[in-house]
Amino acid sequence: EAQVTQNPRYLITVTGKKLTVTCSQNMNHEYMSWYRQDPGLGLRQIYYSMNVEVTDKGDVPEGYKVSRKEKRNFPLILESPSPNQTSLYFCASRDYQETQYFGPGTRLLVL
């Protein structure tokens, strides 16, 4: 089954404790991206990657890092999380028909 998986689905952490949210897709898509969703703001793109070792900033990259060492994986790293990064995070991959496939989401709470 074609899918995008994210882990963990729920995470509670404290300010400053590094964390990684994993994302994996099994559709061999070159393009992957991370979004955060906040009430009233819709989804805002954090980072995107057009291929292995190619990443670029989206609209809200501050406080986040990504890496793309393999085509299927695109982890999101918060080196020093802060409470304003409490949000719902979605990973997505995109095919050449421009259809994005979203993961189930990761709900993050930073205390």
Added chain:
Amino acid sequence: AQSVTQPDIHITVSEGASLELRCNYSYGATPYLFWYVQSPGQGLQLLLKYFSGDTLVQGIKGFEAEFKRSQSSFNLRKPSVHWSDAAEYFCAVGNYGQNFVFGPGTRLSVLP
């Protein structure tokens, strides 16, 4: 810079009534336009997309959208709403290799 506006934060319609959700965009080149739906606690599902050609696009679940270049709009319509259509709807604009931008969303409530 690209941007998407959805003027209506929340819309309530009666079941069986028609629906139109508004979307306006700002984009430097010819845009690819999308509508996504998000049911409560769920991820996003693509309803329809426009790349080029016929400006009236048909999607899943009986939805359609019309691209109007002169108005920079891509409004979503459905002739008869079902209770299961209650969800949040997002308009988005993008192009391969470019940043992908979503609107703030319109929450649809359906009265029985």
